Amino acid sequence: MNTLTAGTIAGEFHARRVRALKADVLRLVEEVIDDGVFHGGRRVRELEAVAGERWRGHAVAASSGTMALECAVRALGIGTGDEVIMPALTFVSTAFAVAAAGAVPVFVDIDPHTRTINPAAAAAAVTPRTRAVIPVHMHGLMADMTAITALADRHGLAVIEDCAQAAGATDAGRPAGSVGDIGCYSMWVGKNLGGLADSGLLLARDPALVPLLRKLTDLGRDGERNTHHLRGSRARMGEIDAAVIRHQLDxxxxxxxxxxxxxxxxxxxxxxxxxxxxxxxxxxxxxxxxxxxxxxxxxxxxxxxxxxxxxxxxxxxxxxxxxxxxxxxxxxxxxxxxxxxxxxxxxxxxxxxxxxxxxxxxxxxxxxxxxxxxxxxx
Ligand SMILES: Cc1ncc(COP(=O)(O)O)c(C=O)c1O
Structure with a gap:
């Protein structure tokens, strides 16, 4: 075959995907416009309910994977001087989220075959200041969560799963994000599951974390517009993205x-x-x-x-x-x-x-x- 004369093949395909879904997307956008509710409405709640059920956790929608990670780090009380172990192969957001809380990213090596965090390297990096480990499910393959969970249990560490690249992935049948304390999804348009621009989702194992995660993603509010209970972020998901992501979940x-x-x-x-x-x-x-x-x-x-x-x-x-x-x-x-x-x-x-x-x-x-x-x- 003469490869030089054929058309260009893109490296990423989200433009083609959204175009293929155009009729559905336009219908969903129209429905949101007709309802006139753009945040915190029934589409966000439905996405949270369905994603939570399928991925076996308690979901809180967010504005991006980056913000989901920041909120997760804060929700677990990680702060100044705490160390958080993560693989050196990840997107910068994993480290930025830890740094944003005043904590110290500690970079360790990956396994050469899976390209995910090497559990032995993570174990060797634990110090008395280590508070958490962030396995990153790289390229769509989950990190070895059995080994990471064992390590975390041994040292009393929190586990935040970076699921940005791993919608639909499992480890021994356990969905990404359901094994650690909190899973953080990116739903950027180019991810395996994505909205129209930037979106994300938190998945908590303990339902008691949900009210805090909601506050952290909504400027500290708790459903009531004029009271800010803590310094949260502007990190909620909009109704249009929620509708589009809910559609894609199926x-x-x-x-x-x-x-x-x-x-x-x-x-x-x-x-x-x-x-x-x-x-x-x-x-x-x-x-x-x-x-x-x-x-x-x-x-x-x-x-x-x-x-x-x-x-x-x-x-x-x-x-x-x-x-x-x-x-x-x-x-x-x-x-x-x-x-x-x-x-x-x-x-x-x-x-x-x-x-x-x-x-x-x-x-x-x-x-x-x-x-x-x-x-x-x-
Ligand atoms: C491993 C990883 N972590 C975090 C993120 C951040 O997600 P977002 O781009 O939605 O902020 C990404 C996105 O590229 C990622 O690939």
């Missing part, structure tokens, strides 16, 4: 299956190549928010990205830099342990296009182009 299982089908096709196709493919872990099916192929070295990864770009295929690195190496961390008190595996892996991972909206023909084009790259270099 579509998520089929979307996840499609992601897994496409990932299996990639894995089959690449089995003979010198690349590493993401895969399920024991009791933890992958939901493939991203499909990071691992190349032998950074130069080969960069060459593959260039090759695919010339073939009209967009790729990305999620993420190219370890969080402690971001410039912003210069101004944030933090501690970094040995993150050799993270630093070795990040520049070697290339995320191929993968989404429910990717067509079979486009999948074939990606496969052909990855093969052509290796044939050219042989």
């Amino acid at each position: 579509l998520l299982p089929a979307w996840t299956e499609r992601r897994r089908t496409l990932a299996a096709r990639y894995a089959d196709a690449f089995a003979t190549l010198p690349v590493g493919a993401p895969h399920d872990a024991e009791h933890r099916p992958h939901t493939y928010y991203k499909y990071p192929l691992t190349l032998p070295d950074p130069a080969t990864a960069a060459a593959l990205m260039t090759h695919l770009s010339r073939a009209g295929i967009t790729t990305e690195q999620v993420y190219p830099h370890a969080v402690p190496h971001q410039p912003a961390l210069r101004d944030i008190t933090h501690r970094t342990t040995d993150i050799t595996v993270t630093l070795d892996l990040l520049p070697r991972m290339v995320c191929l296009p993968l989404a429910p909206e990717l067509t079979d023909e486009e999948t074939d084009r990606v496969i052909d182009a990855v093969h052509a790259f290796h044939t050219d270099r042989a």
Whole structure:
């Protein structure tokens, strides 16, 4: 196949998804406009009820994954000088949320196979000041929650699950966010489940946390407009996003299956190549928010990205830099342990296009182009 003459394949597919849902989205927007309630109405409550039931927790809608994390850290009473352990491979928000509370992010290494927090590294980083651990369910695969829970129990630590990339993921049948004290979802439009722009959701295991989480997401209010009980954030979800996300919740299982089908096709196709493919872990099916192929070295990864770009295929690195190496961390008190595996892996991972909206023909084009790259270099 001549990959150079075909159209461009995007790296992300939310524009295509929202376009496909356009008729439903417009209907939902119209309903909200007709009702005239834009916050704190029945759509937010319904989303919370349904998400809470499916994901086995007590849900509070939020304005983003970032704000969900900030509210979770505050709700658990984590503050000045406390240490919070997290993987060095995550989005900056995980660290920013901890820093916003005056606490200290402590970065540890990832497991080379799952790209999620290495429980042994987390255990080695515990000090008398450690208050919590934040496993990040990276690329759509849950962290090893059995090991993390055991560690937390041993040391009396809180567990905040960063579920931003893991809507629909499970560990031994337990939905993301249902195992730790609080799970934090991002429902940014490009996530496996998302609204129209930025949204998020908190999932608490203990229902007693819900009133506090509500206050934290609504400027300290408790349903009554003019009383602010504590310094909360402007972090609530709007009714339009709630309606759109509620609609997508029913579509998520089929979307996840499609992601897994496409990932299996990639894995089959690449089995003979010198690349590493993401895969399920024991009791933890992958939901493939991203499909990071691992190349032998950074130069080969960069060459593959260039090759695919010339073939009209967009790729990305999620993420190219370890969080402690971001410039912003210069101004944030933090501690970094040995993150050799993270630093070795990040520049070697290339995320191929993968989404429910990717067509079979486009999948074939990606496969052909990855093969052509290796044939050219042989
Ligand atoms: C691992 C992780 N944590 C937190 C976030 C923050 O979520 P949001 O973009 O909704 O604020 C993201 C989103 O990119 C993420 O991928």
